[in-house]
Amino acid sequence: MLSISEENYLKTIFNLSDSGKKQVSTNSISKFLKTKPSSVTDMIKKLTVKKLLYHKKYKGTNISSNGKKLAIQIIRKHRLWEVFLYEKLKFKWDEVHKIAEELEHISNEKLIDKLDKYLKYPKIDPHGDPIPNKDGKIDIKQIIKLSNLSIKDVCIVSNVNDEDGNLLEYLNKIKIHIGCKIKVFDVIDFDKSLEIEIDSRNKVFISNRVAENILVTKIN
Amino acid sequence: MLSISEENYLKTIFNLSDSGKKQVSTNSISKFLKTKPSSVTDMIKKLTVKKLLYHKKYKGTNISSNGKKLAIQIIRKHRLWEVFLYEKLKFKWDEVHKIAEELEHISNEKLIDKLDKYLKYPKIDPHGDPIPNKDGKIDIKQIIKLSNLSIKDVCIVSNVNDEDGNLLEYLNKIKIHIGCKIKVFDVIDFDKSLEIEIDSRNKVFISNRVAENILVTKIN
DNA sequence: TAAATATTTTAGACAAATCTAAAAATTATT
DNA sequence: AATAATTTTTAGATTTGTCTAAAATATTTA
Numbered sequence: 001m002l003s004i005s006e007e008n009y010l011k012t013i014f015n016l017s018d019s020g021k022k023q024v025s026t027n028s029i030s031k032f033l034k035t036k037p038s039s040v041t042d043m044i045k046k047l048t049v050k051k052l053l054y055h056k057k058y059k060g061t062n063i064s065s066n067g068k069k070l071a072i073q074i075i076r077k078h079r080l081w082e083v084f085l086y087e088k089l090k091f092k093w094d095e096v097h098k099i100a101e102e103l104e105h106i107s108n109e110k111l112i113d114k115l116d117k118y119l120k121y122p123k124i125d126p127h128g129d130p131i132p133n134k135d136g137k138i139d140i141k142q143i144i145k146l147s148n149l150s151i152k153d154v155c156i157v158s159n160v161n162d163e164d165g166n167l168l169e170y171l172n173k174i175k176i177h178i179g180c181k182i183k184v185f186d187v188i189d190f191d192k193s194l195e196i197e198i199d200s201r202n203k204v205f206i207s208n209r210v211a212e213n214i215l216v217t218k219i220n
Numbered sequence: 221m222l223s224i225s226e227e228n229y230l231k232t233i234f235n236l237s238d239s240g241k242k243q244v245s246t247n248s249i250s251k252f253l254k255t256k257p258s259s260v261t262d263m264i265k266k267l268t269v270k271k272l273l274y275h276k277k278y279k280g281t282n283i284s285s286n287g288k289k290l291a292i293q294i295i296r297k298h299r300l301w302e303v304f305l306y307e308k309l310k311f312k313w314d315e316v317h318k319i320a321e322e323l324e325h326i327s328n329e330k331l332i333d334k335l336d337k338y339l340k341y342p343k344i345d346p347h348g349d350p351i352p353n354k355d356g357k358i359d360i361k362q363i364i365k366l367s368n369l370s371i372k373d374v375c376i377v378s379n380v381n382d383e384d385g386n387l388l389e390y391l392n393k394i395k396i397h398i399g400c401k402i403k404v405f406d407v408i409d410f411d412k413s414l415e416i417e418i419d420s421r422n423k424v425f426i427s428n429r430v431a432e433n434i435l436v437t438k439i440n
Numbered sequence: 441t442a443a444a445t446a447t448t449t450t451a452g453a454c455a456a457a458t459c460t461a462a463a464a465a466t467t468a469t470t
Numbered sequence: 471a472a473t474a475a476t477t478t479t480t481a482g483a484t485t486t487g488t489c490t491a492a493a494a495t496a497t498t499t500a
Binding site for chain 1: 446447451
């Protein structure tokens, strides 16, 4: 069993290391967690003894495969709770993270399994981030243009072309933002414009030109 | 803001004092929380400084009105989470307490308000205990005989006459147990027998004699 | 490459929540 | 009422996670 502090360090190191690929510096961890570098060194020592990290003095830290497994399970819990808060309790997209930071440390495997089932095994959280399954497997999210989707496809907006102020203004008006869910209702053959529904609420038509500037991840 | 430990002590003292009526001994707290009496003394000192308890050396502890308010809010959170776990996640009646012990310490007022709304403002938890409302008010639960209810009444079993083994065996067979929900579908004029539905599942008839030996709290 | 700067670690301190052992106060027993 | 038993408190120690200040190491710059 890990303490809440240990879990937070592990999760941070996993994230900062780009899912375990890169080394992480003591300073970057301390900046992210708003603790002092000396506290980070202490915790790194502890987690290294527990074989969750690799560490060589002055050389940065790597997460071990055991550490990775644990970190992924914490992230899984975090994202499942986010879905619950957003979909069931109707929290705003930007309110869920803070609360999920607390809920993610509740440790009860059955609870998470049942929550997962209750939410119908969601693949992504309200921010569009993928939810690892029980075995820690993460569906690689492939980012594609909204214009590439077909009828009945559902996706989450992961990015928009932010070079054009007019486009941003327009997207804001029709309430398309990063993290929102879009369902394609129709693709008009004539001009490849799309009839879409945004966040299960407003249905609008958008031109192919606009759809090309919205990057999404498919979720069905 | 209270720590998890402080919250647990406060809740325990509130419960052991019979909702703030009686004095609580150091030993009884230590027995309940499985800590040493010396640890209890330390915590009592701390909570007394915070004006949540009254305490005179060697004379036992009383909860203050501020302490009572906080304790009731913790109990509210606990019981609302129990309803969520039981009704939505389909946990068993006897599994919810342990998990709610963790969830009750999540501190976010909006979360509890939204959870309350989502659960449709339940008045009792799966054990039949009343859920305080946002203002800390608790509907006094009046324990009556099941035989006193009328058509469409809904209740929670709070007690059964356990002097008769045959009765217990029968109740077990038709799955009536403490904490289960019973809806009265019909009252037969002829012999005052009842047609009831148990836990939204099995519908059965029971005699007036049986209904007189089941104590319940009305919840509608 | 030597000096300056930045990063990381060590050493020692502190607060919170617990513990053990012993002292003080209360309650029960003879 | 004196003694025994129990309860409660105090005193001092321990663990966890943090901190500051200083030392050690690494990196950058002139």
